[in-house]
Structures are given as structure tokens and as C-alpha cells.
Amino acid sequence: MEIQNLKKSFNQNGGKLRVLDNLSFDVKEGETLVLLGPSGCGKTTLLNILANIEIKDEGIINIDYSKNEIGYMFQTPLLFDWRNVFSNIALGLEIQNKIDSHKKSNILRLLKKYDLEDFKENYPKTLSGGMKQRVAFIRTIITDPSILLLDEPFSSLDFQTKLKLEEELFDFLKNKKIRTIFVTHDIEEAIALGDRVLVLTKRPAKIKKEYSIKLYEKNPIKRRQEPKFGEYFKKLWGELKDETKE
């Protein structure tokens, strides 16, 4: 999957607000690419364009949208209050007309795997924040996406829950061919989950620097304990702090 010379600007107060400035990058099969940038740098706009929700101004994206390859997970769970856990998860399948008994048993299997089996008939308001985001995660992966777009999916959770969900995401992705783009402003999360990290500038977003994360461990919790983790943190913070000046 490749993105070339992507540009996007919005009309604002009669002028043009440039959001994305000539972005080019690729994501390989099975790779997790982290886009690390200051808040408000246009990361969400980028994902919205990749998900075919917003329209790009210029550039090339080689994704075939007719194949429903995209799985997009947001900062908040965005569950529907009026659907129980099971049918919230089935939403994407219903939209794509892909719901059948095989898929239904798949949902049940995943509910069991993520400790949500007893809650399948619950309405979202009875769930904790972590459980809601797990439901959103299952809703995202149940359509078998080959490209996963994750927009700070754990940023609204407490630290322990966030670590747990990071680990679950890692377990899900390993040995799979899914191309993952993980957007965050959290440096630790970027190093813990990324195979590669692209540091973005503040708006309009450009690629400032690219780091391949070469750590011995793959697991996000164990990665945090490696000595080299701190080195990466220093480097990335060095890149990012110039971009966060007011």
C-alpha cells in the first residue's frame, strides 16, 4: 500500500488552510506504521482520506475501496446506544451485507476471547471504557480488513487498561498480513507498537523523520523494559518537542 504526494487543504475564512503537505509513505504487509505528531497536525484528516471519508486534493493512494479492505478504529468507541454488544459488533457486517451464521459464530468466538461473552446482550452504557473500546475493536476486525487505521484508539483509557489493550492488539496483529497505520501523539505508545515511526511536523503535516524501531522484543509491555526503549524515547522527543512549541 502506497501513498504518494498527498495534499489536502480546507477553506477557512476565505483563505486556504493547508493540512497535509506532500505526504508520501508506504506500509508493508504485516507492518505497523506509527504516525507520531503533535495534536491537531492533521493526522485524523489523513486517516479520514485513507478511509475514503474525506476527499484528497492531490496525490495517489492505491487502495481499492470497492473491496472493503479498510478497518477504521477511532479515539472513542462510537457504539450505538440502542444496539447491544453483539449487534454493535455486527454493524459493519450489516452495512456490507456480509452477515451470516459463520460470521455470527465468529463474533461469539471473539467475544469469548476478549472476555465479553457474558455481556453480549448488554447495552453499551453498562460497559466500562475498556470494554467499550474492545467492542469497537471487534467491530473493526470482524469485517476482515487488510488495512487497519487506528486513530489514537487507547488515548481515552486509563494507563493499565491502555497497556492491556495494546498487548491485545499486538497479539491480534502478530503473524497476520494486515497493514496497520497507528496514529498517536504518545511517544511511548509509538515505540511500543511500531515497526516504523514517522514523525510528523505541526500543520501542515510533513514527514520530518523516519525511524525503524529495532528492539529485541515485539511485545509492547516487554519493549518498555528494554534499555534501548529509553534511547528511542529521547530521539523521538527531540524531534517532537520543536513541533509542540506554541
Added chain:
Amino acid sequence: MKQKSKILLYQILILFGFLIIWEILVSGSRTSQFLYSSPLQILNILIKDISNFSLIYHSFITFYETIVGFIIGNLLGISIGLGLWYSKAAFKIAKPYIIILGSIPIFAIAPLLIIWFGTGILSKIVLVILSTLILAMVQSYKGASEIDNNRVNMMKSFGANKNQIFTMLVIPSSLSWVLSAVKLNIGFALLGAFIGEFISSEAGLGHYIIRASGLYDIASVFAGIIMIALIALLLNFCVDILERKLTPWLKE
């Protein structure tokens, strides 16, 4: 449960206390009884006019006009209001007309409708429709236009088209707005039917009440009012059931 029965007990006590004080205050003087009637007189009238079916007949007419107009008015208003979600431009064009229609007192339109649709049931049903339509429409549109854009995006990321967004997101998420409009409309519907009957009619509680008040038959006026209150209670009860059926996720 205990708390609930306690509340009911207090409610009944207040009602009976009120009725007893009323009865005592008017019992000494014939003039007071003539002007204010009394609970016992009203009870007599209720028994008499219910057993000779006249009050049941008039109540049924009013109920029929109200319920038919109420259902049509709400359904029409909700459909238009939610439908306007498809086109912001259409809403903007329609807006001044909606505001004008919504702010004209129904009393002002009523004589026209009676000229056009006759003094029978039809003119009252049209009045009820007009009384309920605007609120249902405005509230439904508001509900539909306040849907969360992130949820729309989430659906789009699965490839959802506009119709799917409408049926899977817009309709269910507007339901609480819609239902609150429907509830408020119970009062407006009864008002519409009553005004129609009040101005010109051959039957209905409005007719019953205006005839009784012309004869200074205060007890009958109260009997009519009680029947209207009962119709309002019945409609409220039905809407409550509907609400519980349609929005099971909102209960504790």
C-alpha cells in the same frame, strides 16, 4: 415498591382532601352550588350521562378526532422532519414557512378549516393534524441534525451509503427527540380537537361543554372536563408504553 405505594397514597389523599373541602365550602349556599357546582353533583351527572351513553358518545367523538389526527399529524411531521436530514438546503428553504405555520395560533385557522371541511369530524381531524404536525417536524429535524458526525464517519468507513446511515443511525438516534415531541403533542392534539368542537360542531366534548355552559349547567361542564382529562391520561399511558417498547436501552 414501598416508596411507590406511599406516593400513590399521598396522591389519592390530596385528591380526596380537595374534593371534600370543595363539597364543604359550597354545601351551605345554593348560589355557591349553582356557580361552582359540587363533587356530588358532578358525580350524579357523570353517572346519569354515562348510563344514558351521551357522555360516552361525545367522549368517543373527541377521542376519535384526537387519535386519528394525532397519529397522522405525528407520522407526517416525523417523516418530513427526519426526511429533511437528506437535504439541508430543503430545510433552509422550508424554514420560514415552518416558523410561520408554527407561530400562527391554531384558533386563527380553525374558522377557515370549518368553512372548508364542514362542521363534522373531518375539520376537527385536520385541526388536530395541524396542531401536532409542526412540533413533530421541528423536533424530529432537530434530532436528526444533531447526530454525531464521528458515528457517521465510522459508518462511512465500512462503506455505508446515505440510506443505511439514515435507517441505522439517524432514525434510532432521533427517537428520544421524536418521542418527547409526541408526548407534548397529546396536549396540542386535544386542544385542536376541542377548539374545533368549540367553534362549531354537532358532537364531541367541546360541543357537550359549550352547550352545558350555555345552560349554566356547571356540573356538566366539569363532567366534560373530567372526560377530557381521562382521554389525556389514556393517550399518555399509550405513549409511555410505546416509549418503553421503542427505547428499551434507556431504562435502568
